[in-house]
Amino acid sequence: MTTLYTGISSLVTNNPELESGLLGELSDAAFIEQDGQIVWVGSANDAPDADSEVNLDGKSVVPGFVDSHAHLVFAGDRSQEFEARMSGKEYSAAGIMTTVNATRQATDEELDENIATRAIEMYRSGITTFETKSGYGLNVADELRSLRLAVQHTEDVTFMGAHVVPEEFKNDKAAYVSLVKGEMLEACAPYSRWIDVFCDQGAFDYDESKAILEAGIAHGLLPRIHANQLAQGRGVELAVELGCASADHCTHLSSKDIELLASRNTVATLLPGAEFSTRAQYPDARRLWDNGVTVALATDCNPGSSYTTSMPFCIAVAVRDMHFTPEQALWSATMGGAKALQREDVGMLAVGKAADFVILDAPSFRHIAYRPGVDLIQETVISGTSIYRSNK
Numbered sequence: 001m002t003t004l005y006t007g008i009s010s011l012v013t014n015n016p017e018l019e020s021g022l023l024g025e026l027s028d029a030a031f032i033e034q035d036g037q038i039v040w041v042g043s044a045n046d047a048p049d050a051d052s053e054v055n056l057d058g059k060s061v062v063p064g065f066v067d068s069h070a071h072l073v074f075a076g077d078r079s080q081e082f083e084a085r086m087s088g089k090e091y092s093a094a095g096i097m098t099t100v101n102a103t104r105q106a107t108d109e110e111l112d113e114n115i116a117t118r119a120i121e122m123y124r125s126g127i128t129t130f131e132t133k134s135g136y137g138l139n140v141a142d143e144l145r146s147l148r149l150a151v152q153h154t155e156d157v158t159f160m161g162a163h164v165v166p167e168e169f170k171n172d173k174a175a176y177v178s179l180v181k182g183e184m185l186e187a188c189a190p191y192s193r194w195i196d197v198f199c200d201q202g203a204f205d206y207d208e209s210k211a212i213l214e215a216g217i218a219h220g221l222l223p224r225i226h227a228n229q230l231a232q233g234r235g236v237e238l239a240v241e242l243g244c245a246s247a248d249h250c251t252h253l254s255s256k257d258i259e260l261l262a263s264r265n266t267v268a269t270l271l272p273g274a275e276f277s278t279r280a281q282y283p284d285a286r287r288l289w290d291n292g293v294t295v296a297l298a299t300d301c302n303p304g305s306s307y308t309t310s311m312p313f314c315i316a317v318a319v320r321d322m323h324f325t326p327e328q329a330l331w332s333a334t335m336g337g338a339k340a341l342q343r344e345d346v347g348m349l350a351v352g353k354a355a356d357f358v359i360l361d362a363p364s365f366r367h368i369a370y371r372p373g374v375d376l377i378q379e380t381v382i383s384g385t386s387i388y389r390s391n392k
């Protein structure tokens with residue numbers, strides 16, 4: 001069964017072989033989907049026949065957003081902490097324990113429902129692939145159940161027992177690091193594709209992070225790092241040294257960090273929701289692009305530092321405050337995310353890739369940043385199946 005989508009004013013393919021420019025953007029375009037994959041892309045005039053046809057009447061289409069960084073397994077709410085911050089209080093990693101306490105007290109059903117609710121929000125914002133991690137359990141049983149629940153919702157699941165040192169270990173950090181890279185990792189590795197560490201001020205230092213990530217690698221997990229969010233440090237250096245797919249946050253970067261990222265092709269994943277919600281300085285994406293660093297954009301959805309599931313919001317902030325061009329922001333939220341997750345099947349609309357796409361109620365992707373806060377997502381399609389349709 002083939003379906004032809006036609007009448008597309010602007011189609012972002014992310015395939016520069018099809019059309020010059022970063023996004024391989026086609027106008028008056030069409031594509032054909034079969035069995036969940038793209039089987040033909042081109043100009044509407046050249047479109048072959050298909051079993052059925054959907055005319056999009058001048059709407060635009062982009063690849064589904066790939067959210068390579070989210071923390072969806074949690075319970076509770078930290079709106080008071082947000083309110084205090086907006087009144088001048090500084091963000092600190094210590095707030096994570098509030099969510100850990102709420103998460104430990106929640107039932108499996110409550111946690112599962114929370115993940116599902118946030119995932120539906122993501123689909124409504126055009127996200128078709130998302131990563132999620134543990135990190136609000138911080139003991140063997142609660143990290144394990146976080147991951148067991150997460151694998152029901154996505155294949156990109158990350159073990160992050162090294163989020164912060166929980167209260168009960170506050171006088172013996174070394175013992176907690178041993179637990180994470182020993183018994184906890186042993187229990188959690190079968191449910192995870194990735195391992196992540198918060199290598200930053202108030203969390204784990206270079207040596208601790210390195211020991212934990214190396215233990216994860218020895219268990220077959222792929223490493224990634226929360227790096228340089230709260231202060232300059234050695235997180236990016238470690239990400240590059242270990243060949244991490246991505247260094248995430250990158251709020252505070254030295255010139256040396258940028259050189260390192262470019263030299264090993266480690267993706268810098270920027271998280272504008274975090275700077276927005278913690279009133280931190282925005283990193284300069286233009287500086288990264290100009291130096292040849294591959295950049296991804298992700299939501300960082302979590303109840304502490306970035307409680308948003310909206311990729312269009314992140315794109316708008318990235319363009320306005322991080323100095324991305326609209327094209328760069330769109331690429332980073334699609335192909336950039338796919339690269340940060342080392343996923344070959346998503347992030348572009350080309351023959352053989354997943355038919356994961358978003359129909360925008362706008363003439364082109366440029367309207368995402370141009371019309372901030374306006375819901376332009378008309379429909380979200382994953383593997384050829386519509387999973388959200390606006391009833392506007």
Ligand code: NIG
Nearest residue numbers: 096198226274300302304305
């Ligand atoms: O990515 N940086 C560390 N972890 C989260 C925040 C977690 C929290 O405040 O609950 C982040 O921003």
Ligand code: FE
Nearest residue numbers: 069071226300
């Ligand atoms: Fe995060």
